[in-house]
Amino acid sequence: MTSRIRETIIRNLFALLAFLSVLLLGMIVFFLFREGLPLFGEISPAQFLFGMSWYPTYSPPEYGIWPLIVGSLIVTFLACLIAVPFGLLSAVYISEIAPAGIREILKSIIELLAGLPSVVLGFFGMVILAPWMQETFDLPTGLNIVNASLMLAIMAIPTISSISEDALYAVSRDFKEASYALGATKYETIVRVVIPAAFSGISTAVILGMSRAIGETMVVLMVAGGAAAIPQSIFDSVRPMPASIAAEMGEAPFGSGHYHALFATGIVLFFITLAFNLVADYLSNRFKEEGSGTL
């Protein structure tokens, strides 16, 4: 009897602790709102989201984050433009083409790339890429959208590659053999059968890669240049949302409008990534239910 009681206690205790992840997510939302919402006593949410000027330290201060949102979206979009082909092609190589030995090595390399601290990538972009770009293209600054996008792409490639690879690897052997039996080449099989069958897994990978890129902080803080304005070209500086939060939180007086505005920016960032993650979660579940996959 005592052992049964113990079992019940353990079971419920473990359930409670497992639920902590959900609770923590809720607490993150709660504390972001607690520190961010007071801003909207000063300005309206529309003024905040679509305001064109971010001058938090002027008097009167202006807290319009539209240029920051645009900055975030542009670097993320460009980063994905680079990272998606690289991620997907490397996944195809690992799961379909590479010999076993190379496959293991390449998987380790991609894992190590994922482990590179973002501050090191930011540093690399600052001291190598920025001076080189400035000189080669005769730019006012090498700290710009292109530089930030390249560094972000390096961060997003491992995410896209490893998740796509899982999806490609999970495609049933029957599909490939059926394709070969019809006389298709390996290339045709990969492009017309394997990739379409793994499509929802690949979409999940791309969305999670985007989510990773838009939330990444140190890279954009160090190499995006920091100009809070709508960029006119891809060689302009921008100030993506995470960069603004990280750069200014240290100097924003506690409880000031600026402090609240940075938390409110955190709310926007949080919900953008949450949306990405929920879509990815939905897609990957649909993907699982398909079992061997349907075309």
Added chain:
Amino acid sequence: MKRRYLKQSLFFGLVRLSAFLITLALLGIIVFLLYNGFKAITWDFLTLPPTDSMTKGGIMPAIVGTLWLTVGAIAVALPLGVVSAIYLTEYARQGRFIRIIRVGVNCLAGVPSVVFGLFGLGFFVVFLKFGSSILAGSLTLGILILPTIIGAAEEALKAVPQTFREASLALGVSKWRTISRIVLPSALPGILTGAILGVGRAAGETAPIMFTAAAFFTAVLPKSIFDEVMALPYHIYVLATAGTHIEQTRPLQYGTALVLIALVLGIDLVAIVLRSMVRRKKRW
């Protein structure tokens, strides 16, 4: 016919090229840091605090700070992560509750690191009044790596054959004893791999500790968990962007970056090797 194979060769070339360029990117960054950072690494650099307003001296307080924060983070995340994984794999039945937990874990994994920093600031530093401290930073980093640990532990637990559990239960052993004596020991190497990867992640993160733990400069080592500390990633950022002697301290920046990637990639490599050994040596 010829054209079809030509297309294939082109495609395969492209695929190999992309794999090659990714490898090149990683090696390029490592070689670049090795080449530039190697000169800065001396015994004094590793064992002395910074001097002359951080333009000379070493990085010892930052190394110690990063170790403290990382140990703290894993002390928070490992027990919680393993318990969550045990619940998800061993106890929970498919249903709405477990579905919510899974979505929660996935979403937690996707929260941007700077948002963890904001949460740590709002909750641990301000609300719980821990101040900027090892405690607040460790807890923030611990939550950040929690999903990684849960994922790795779950995978390790799932890899334990069902027959192990059935054999134990058939002998009349209770569920908890089966888990603690049979399942957990079998899954231990896998869980350890996940923990090591989590440590590597925590050691390299900057944004979550910027407002919760990291000090610009401290000459003395922390005396308690309520002290601020210097940390390697933050030190790189500070030297590279905030100093008045950015060019002059370049060697220190390279040196610190080299120490950080040696630490982080070294940790990751240990995990990768350990995992492949575990997979190869599997008894079942």
